[in-house]
Amino acid sequence: MLNHKGYSYLGLAKKAGKVVTGALLLAAIKQQKVFLVLNSVDGGATQAKKYEQKCFYYHIPYFKCLESPLTQQALGTENVKTLGISDRHLAQSLLTLLTNQKE
Numbered sequence: 001m002l003n004h005k006g007y008s009y010l011g012l013a014k015k016a017g018k019v020v021t022g023a024l025l026l027a028a029i030k031q032q033k034v035f036l037v038l039n040s041v042d043g044g045a046t047q048a049k050k051y052e053q054k055c056f057y058y059h060i061p062y063f064k065c066l067e068s069p070l071t072q073q074a075l076g077t078e079n080v081k082t083l084g085i086s087d088r089h090l091a092q093s094l095l096t097l098l099t100n101q102k103e
């Protein structure tokens with residue numbers, strides 16, 4: 001799970017215009033314009049599998065770690081289950097947070 005600091009990074013990325021969601025996310029993954037993909041833990045299995053396979057094929061880090069209410073609050077939008085970060089430095093910061101929590 002992502003901690004409070006991680007959700008703050010998501011809000012910052014949203015304000016900077018570096019969050020990709022929806023139908024644009026698959027295209028951004030194929031064009032390798034996103035550097036990290038985050039999925040909600042309560043999302044559908046089919047959607048999770050699709051994004052996980054695309055990320056594996058294109059060597060993009062993929063984590064299933066978002067909680068819907070906190071994500072909605074951080075982004076200010078509703079019904080976002082999967083998102084990509086298109087800024088390399090923000091993605092690296094989030095990746096560092098995620099990998100340090102796993103240990």
